[in-house]
Amino acid sequence: MTSIAKAVPARFKAMVIMAAGTGMRWSELAGLTVDRVDFLRRVVKVDRQSARDRKDGLFIPPKTKASNRTIPLPRLVIDALAVHIAAYGISDPEGLIFTSAQGKPLNYQNWRPRKHENGLVS
Template sequence: MPKYKVNRGLTVPQARAVLKAARDHRLYALYVLALCLGLRRGELLGLRWADVDLEAGKLEVVQSLQRVAGRLQFVRPKTSDSERTVPLPPICVEALREHRRKQFAERSNRWEEWTEHGLVFPSRCGTPMEPDNLRRSWGAIREAAGLGEMRFHDLRHTCVTLLLNLGVPPQVVRDIVGHSDIEVTMTIYAHASLDDKRIALRKLGDALG
């Protein structure tokens, strides 16, 4: 089982700061999906419009963009649990609708160099996006939001933690984010909720003091 660093999720104010910092960025919708749905980086970069149904409000996670033997390739998600259907809340539907309009304009402006791959989050010329480019984008947004050394993957952990904090049952959270084992879901939560434990124990100490 993977080992997770302690306290790697964002608070609600920090998550809002990310969305505010990303608002005018061409990948704004990607950050909305990362925070709201907990999609992995490869799942976001591998997402196709054919996998998205805005009318029904859902998307299918069926492939991931990964570097294999030095080349970017589309591969099946890493486990059968990673292949999943995820409902889209209104914030995601609205962000994707706006993103689709902007992408159409971008494609029209760059038609001579555009190579259509049907991707939701391609490069500026339609091809699969280099993960390093997303890393650079995240670096700028992270800095604008005042987040220090937060990793892009921590947006996924944030989704898990915030859903559990809202009282969503762990098995539902596991199915949303595509964890293979509910222990992974709860390990992230146990680590991320250290501050909650501190507050609880302070209350107990106050009650006994």
């Protein structure tokens, strides 16, 4: 888990650690706000996800009823989140934890690499 986290830009290290430590989907991580993380009880509440098209707002419900869940957070995840929140000055309880370098919501289309006709990946 930490090898992969070391390979991504620092801004996304905690996101990779959280994905590996919780099994959360990309859209759930992209829509995660501070108020959904209970640091004292070491759990995260998953009750929404980032909307890909953003036509109806920033958040949409999870895929299924079973996707609404509370996930325990390992110490490694809690520590990575705390460092990330402090490093990026996230103070608004309703603020997104993971954002672009410009502080904007993550966009799935710009997140994943694509293979071009010439074989190069961007």
